[in-house]
Amino acid sequence: MNIFKKPNPEVLILDYKGNRPVLEADDNEAIASLQNHPGFDALRNRFKVQKSVLEAKLRQRQKSLRDVDILQLGIAWLSYIETECDKSVGKLRPVPVQPNGDELAEFNKIYAAIERVCTSQE
Numbered sequence: 065m066n067i068f069k070k071p072n073p074e075v076l077i078l079d080y081k082g083n084r085p086v087l088e089a090d091d092n093e094a095i096a097s098l099q100n101h102p103g104f105d106a107l108r109n110r111f112k113v114q115k116s117v118l119e120a121k122l123r124q125r126q127k128s129l130r131d132v133d134i135l136q137l138g139i140a141w142l143s144y145i146e147t148e149c150d151k152s153v154g155k156l157r158p159v160p161v162q163p164n165g166d167e168l169a170e171f172n173k174i175y176a177a178i179e180r181v182c183t184s185q186e
Contacts, residue, residue: 095152108149115142 088094098104115138122135163171 092152095149099153108146111142111146115139115146118142 118135118138122132122139126132126135
């Protein structure tokens, strides 16, 4: 037996019932726009709590190796979901906004009204 022999690749055929999900190019931006949404935060908190619960159960003695596998798979999937959400949320780029004429005039008024104090020794 050669342990360095490359394994034969496996083909995985996915069969979807109904509409097949399509990955869009702007999915990351759509997920990133949920960054401050309370529902998105609640889901992420639930994932973290569930992951902690599974980790606590894993530290306890399990009846079989199958139970250990199930707990480890749950932790791995929750970590994967958390990582994917973090990647997408991190890709949110602020859009630069140009002030309109009224906003710029107000800003200049406020800027002119600021009293400047020189703190350097002359």
